[in-house]
Amino acid sequence: MTTMFRSVIATTARHRARPVVERSTVVMAQHGPFRLAIPVECVLRVERATTASALVPFGGTLLPVHALAIGEEAGGGHTRRPDDRLLLLRAHAAAPPHLAGLVHAVLDVVAVETALVRPRAMLGEEVPAHPAVCGMFTRMDSPVWVIDPARFPQPA
Secondary structure, eight states: HHHHHHHHHHHHHHHSSOOOOEEEEEEEEEEEEEEEEEGGGGGGEEEEEEOOOEEEETTTEEEEEEEEOGGGGTTTOOOTTTTEEEEEESTTTTSOOOEEEEEEEEEEEEEGGGGGEGGGGTTTGOOOOTTTTTEEEETTTTEEEEEGGSSSSSOO
């Protein structure tokens, strides 16, 4: 009887010893040489960028199109390509969409361990100066910049 009691306790202890791993799900995209991660709850839809218009109709409103550029193209030097994609984004899960983000490609939807994401304050000088960059993690030996859609400046 004692042996069975000990084995049940040992099994329970093993289950409690597993650390809880928090993960965040992000949409991976590419704009120029930069890989971007946008929280999946902020992405409503992905569409093909069919027009060169600065506004996109969505749900009875017109959303401004903003290139999700964080490097040199962030100043407005982005030229549209035929395979560009639009991500209809909102700042928070309960908020209405507030912009259409233009990227060169949508790569994947992945789960990232939250502990591996380094916040902007810890990155020092290596972080792009763009205000929407809020952190970075490494995937396949390349930096991936975490984007907060609420921090993107609205186009004029």
